[in-house]
Amino acid sequence: MASAANKARVVVDKAFRIAEVDKRIYGSFIEHLGRAVYGGIYDPSHPETDSLGFREDVKQLVQELGVPIIRYPGGNFVSGYNWEDGVGPRESRPRRLELAWRTIEPNEVGTNEFMAWAKEIGSEVMMAVNLGTRGVDAARNLLEYCNHPSGSYWSDLRRSHGYDQPHKVKTWCLGNEMDGPWQIGQKTPQEYGRLAYETGKAMKLVDPDIELVSCGSSSTGMPTFPEWEAITLDHTYDVADFVSLHQYYGNRDGDSANFLARTMDMDHFIRTVISTCDYVKAKKRSKKTMYLSFDEWNVWYHSNDADTKIDPWTVGPPQLEDVYNFEDALLVGGMLITFLKHADRVKMACLAQLVNVIAPIMTETGGRSWKQTIFYPYLHASRYGRGVSLQPIVDSPKYDAQDYTDVPYLETAVVYNEEEEELTIFALNRHLEEALDVECDVRGFEGYQIAEHIVLENDDLKAVNTAAEENVKPHSRGSAALKDGFVSTRLSKASWNVIRLKKA
Numbered sequence: 190m191a192s193a194a195n196k197a198r199v200v201v202d203k204a205f206r207i208a209e210v211d212k213r214i215y216g217s218f219i220e221h222l223g224r225a226v227y228g229g230i231y232d233p234s235h236p237e238t239d240s241l242g243f244r245e246d247v248k249q250l251v252q253e254l255g256v257p258i259i260r261y262p263g264g265n266f267v268s269g270y271n272w273e274d275g276v277g278p279r280e281s282r283p284r285r286l287e288l289a290w291r292t293i294e295p296n297e298v299g300t301n302e303f304m305a306w307a308k309e310i311g312s313e314v315m316m317a318v319n320l321g322t323r324g325v326d327a328a329r330n331l332l333e334y335c336n337h338p339s340g341s342y343w344s345d346l347r348r349s350h351g352y353d354q355p356h357k358v359k360t361w362c363l364g365n366e367m368d369g370p371w372q373i374g375q376k377t378p379q380e381y382g383r384l385a386y387e388t389g390k391a392m393k394l395v396d397p398d399i400e401l402v403s404c405g406s407s408s409t410g411m412p413t414f415p416e417w418e419a420i421t422l423d424h425t426y427d428v429a430d431f432v433s434l435h436q437y438y439g440n441r442d443g444d445s446a447n448f449l450a451r452t453m454d455m456d457h458f459i460r461t462v463i464s465t466c467d468y469v470k471a472k473k474r475s476k477k478t479m480y481l482s483f484d485e486w487n488v489w490y491h492s493n494d495a496d497t498k499i500d501p502w503t504v505g506p507p508q509l510e511d512v513y514n515f516e517d518a519l520l521v522g523g524m525l526i527t528f529l530k531h532a533d534r535v536k537m538a539c540l541a542q543l544v545n546v547i548a549p550i551m552t553e554t555g556g557r558s559w560k561q562t563i564f565y566p567y568l569h570a571s572r573y574g575r576g577v578s579l580q581p582i583v584d585s586p587k588y589d590a591q592d593y594t595d596v597p598y599l600e601t602a603v604v605y606n607e608e609e610e611e612l613t614i615f616a617l618n619r620h621l622e623e624a625l626d627v628e629c630d631v632r633g634f635e636g637y638q639i640a641e642h643i644v645l646e647n648d649d650l651k652a653v654n655t656a657a658e659e660n661v662k663p664h665s666r667g668s669a670a671l672k673d674g675f676v677s678t679r680l681s682k683a684s685w686n687v688i689r690l691k692k693a
C-alpha cells in the first residue's frame with residue numbers, strides 16, 4: 190500500500206466551469222523545415238501517395254490525431270518566404286536559398302497544395318504572413334489570393350492556377366517570433382507593432398471575417414519579455430484577436446523531477462501574458478478581450494547537437510528530428526492539462542511540429558511511418574478533451590524541485606462533454622518512484638460509469654519508439670473504479686492517465 194502521504198483528493202462538479210474548450214487548442218504546425226514537408230507529408234518517392242505527391246500513411250496518422258488546425262508555412266521560414274514562388278505551374282517555380290534553416294527550398298509544395306492536403310485531412314489552416322523581409326503589400330495580396338472569390342487580379346490568378354473556390358483561411362499570424370535575433374528581419378517592438386497594425390488593418394479591409402494573431406515573445410527567456418507584449422499590443426490591440434506564445438522545454442541536465450515540473454513555468458507564462466493583455470485593455474479603456482494562441486509548444490532538445498552537423502543547401506535535410514522518450518510524453522500530457530486549465534483564455538495552441546521535425550509522427554523518406562511517444566497524450570487530449578473544462582479542486586502531496594517549490598505530484602484537468610454525456614479526467618502522476626492513490630468526488634454526475642481508464646506507463650523514463658518497435662504505448666487496464674459517487678484509483682509512478690466516465 191502507498192503511504193498516507195501519497196494520497197490525493199479531487200472534487201469535480203458541473204458548476205465549476207472554466208470555459209468551453211476551443212478545439213483549436215489541439216492544433217499543430219507544419220513548417221518548410223527539415224523533412225516536415227519534403228520527405229514528411231510530401232514524398233513522391235513513396236509507393237503510396239496521392240496525385241499531388243502527399244503520403245497516404247501520413248494523412249491517416251494525422252487524421253487519427255484529429256488535428257483541427259495546422260499552422261503553415263512557418264516558423265522562421267516564413268520571414269524570408271515569397272509566397273508567389275509557391276503558386277502556379279510547379280515546373281516554373283524557383284529553387285531558392287532558404288536562409289532561416291540554410292537549405293534549398295524547391296517550392297514543389299506551396300499554398301494551394303498545402304490547402305488541398307489540409308482540406309483532405311479535415312484541418313483548418315492557420316496561415317502566417319512574412320513580416321520579416323516583406324510587409325503590408327505581400328500580406329494583403331496573399332489574403333486576396335486565398336480568400337477573395339473572384340473578379341480581382343489575385344483571386345483570378347488563383348482560379349487560373351486551378352483552384353476555383355477560395356480557400357477561406359480564417360486565422361492569420363502577423364509574422365513569426367519577430368523579437369528573435371535569429372529572425373530574418375527582426376524588429377524592435379515599436380517597429381513590429383506599427384507594421385503588424387498596418388498589415389492587419391489592410392488585411393481586415395480585404396476580408397473582415399479573418400482573425401489575426403499578433404506576435405508575442407519567442408519564449409519567457411527573452412530579455413524583452415513581457416515588455417514586448419505590452420508595447421506591441423499597444424499598437425495591435427484593436428486589430429488583433431490573439432497574441433502568440435511559444436515555449437519549448439528540455440531535460441539537458443537529466444533532472445526528471447524538475448523537467449516534469451515545467452508546467453509550473455508554462456502556467457506562469459500564461460498568467461503573465463493574460464495580465465499584460467488585460468493591462469493594455471485597461472489602458473485603452475477597451476471592451477475587447479485578447480485571447481492567447483500558444484502556437485508553438487513542445488519538448489525540444491534531443492536533436493540540437495546533431496543539427497550542427499548538417500550540410501547546408503540541400504532539400505529536406507533531417508533537421509530537428511528529436512526522438513522522444515517516455516518522460517517527454519509525460520510532460521507533453523502535463524502541458525495539455527495546462528491549456529485545459531486556461532480554457533477561458535487559451536483558445537488556440539499548436540504542438541510544434543507535426544511530422545519529422547520535433548514531431549509526434551516520424552517517417553522514413555520513401556519508407557515506414559510511426560508514432561513517437563508524445564503521439565499518445567496528444568491523441569487522448571484531442572479525442573477526449575472536447576467539451577467544457579471544469580475546475581477540479583485538488584488536494585495533492587507536493588515536492589520541491591530544482592527550480593520550483595510546492596509542485597503537486599498530481600496534475601489534473603477535467604472535461605465534461607454535455608452532448609456525449611462523458612466526463613474525462615486527465616491525470617499525470619509526477620512522482621518518479623511511487624504510485625499515487627487518488628479519490629475523486631464525482632457525486633454530481635449521477636448515473637455515470639467508468640468507460641475506460643487509459644494508462645501510459647513505463648519503467649524506463651528514457652524508453653523510445655522506433656520504426657521497428659513501439660515500446661511506449663497506452664493500455665486500458667487502469668484501476669479506476671466508481672463507488673457511491675467517488676472514483677478511486679492508484680496511479681502508477683510516473684504515469685499519464687485518462688479516466689473516462691460515461692452516463693449509462
Ligand code: AHR
Pocket residue numbers: 220263264265266365366407485541542
Ligand atoms: O518550431 C521550430 C522553430 O522554433 C520555429 O521555426 C520558430 O518559430 C521557433 O523558434
